[in-house]
Amino acid sequence: MQSSNRKALLGLTLFLILFPVVAMNVSAIGHYLDIMIFVGIYCLINMGLSLLMGYAGQISLGHAAFFGLGAYTSGILCTKFSMSPWLAMVAGVGITALVAYIVGVPSLKLKGHYLAMATLGFGVIVHIFFNEEVSLTGGPSGFSDIPGLSILGFSLNSDLSYYILVWFLVLLTLIFSLNVIHSRIGRALRSLHDSELAADAMGVETSRYKVMIFVLSAVYASVAGSLYTHYVGFLSPSSFDFFLSIKLVMMVVVGGMHNIWGALLGTWLLTFLGNEWLHVFHDFDILVYGAILLAVVMFLPDGLVHLVPRMSRVWKRG
């Protein structure tokens, strides 16, 4: 692994260790631990989106559906079939991967806006399924009483335990993703992003890699969905609608989609803004989101993460 990535990983780990210590001792930000769990869950999805969009150059406006598929599979299997949550999570991954494969093979033949429309349509279809398949999903009102997770007989019943589990998985996924990026597979993805013609001529199986990374990103989203289900204990379709898909893409773009660290930064920033710092705007918060997105796309097309090397240069000079 590159030394810059190693340093950033170390920094992130230190931050993650210190954060609960501070948050639990300062009552004004005591609930930040809860928000950080959601940040971690969305980070899982967005690392996959970053691989798909930033590295392979394929867009998806339907990732809320994969998040929802993981969540509902876990929720349904655990409540209606009393399955073990971990087994249900694996089942969710399997089902989501299969759906992603079936959807991905035809839609990834499309490019640009057409791919965006296809994935958007898929997201809407899944959302309708959650709403209408009442006997299975509980319909618009959803269902509750989903059991929490437990590890080796130790049940996770505090925010701190979920915080540790979620961010541990985020770190593992991050390391896995960084390893993939800095390998022949990562290079194949980036090459087909830059010139599909040349990538094909070099023998890269471009369509296979597009589907592979689409399925991988769906798997990340599915795991995130399962964690979400068990943490929240309640599911309804409104948590997995089209607007979530858009928000996820926005997080990745604002943070910087050509860099997986950007996805983490954007997720952290926009989740905190949405849950905490934009409440003063009430329903107008969507305007603030729009302004942020516009500003980033116009002035920082590589995202906020692009500011980091610039800032560190200024720091070293000053």
Place this chain on the structure above:
Amino acid sequence: MNTESSPLFLHVENLQKSFGGVQALKGLSFKVSPGIIKAIIGPNGAGKTTLFNVITGVFPPNGGAIALNGMSIEGCKAREIARLGVSRTFQNVEVFGRMTVLENVMVGRHIQSRAGIISTGLRLVGMRREERQIRESAMQHLAFVGLENRATELAANLPLGEQKLLEVARALATDPKILLLDEPAGGLNTRETEGLAALIHRILEQGITVVLVEHDMNLVMDISDEIMVMNFGEKIAEGKPKQIKNDPLVIEAYLGEEVDYSDL
């Protein structure tokens, strides 16, 4: 590199390709023997790049046959043809702009490596060894074209001449037996063109057959063993440089018909 590779014969028979109403290739036949430099020349729009695109599987022909050592490959996908030992460069440079120069060449090693998503994600021992080999081999190919000290730069930041060399290094990294160069000297200055001629000779010494489409006649006449001349999707002449130079059909295609002033 691959000095001991078995020779590969390329046969093209009655090849046809049309785009809508335009017939870009009208029943073209020729062969390329191993171990030679073969140039394909002709006026703009003669179908030279279309020929390369059909051979390398960018799009399928409408008729005719292409064979490598007798095995027919027409209609094969580009990635399959790359694996059969035919690599290429592009007329309008197609480097991976946001990747470094070294990474570009490492993509060329893709078909010579096989680590999957799990072994790369977990950085298993075999994958690390393979990754080291990919890097070393890519470095060698960069040095071969003289770009080793550009390795860490972004490909998009190189001047055109070096991007063309980078494409050659990337194509060579696939360990091809036949290398197709599409206007390698386009946009190069005289000194760079001389360097290119030397490079093409060194590629030939590696046991790689070179087929090039080129407009620079000095270069073509200088380095080619055989020349094929195309016009309007057809072959109008084929032979050694000396024969081509004096072929009346070729002169006509390039300069127009000779006018017999005695009739005036």
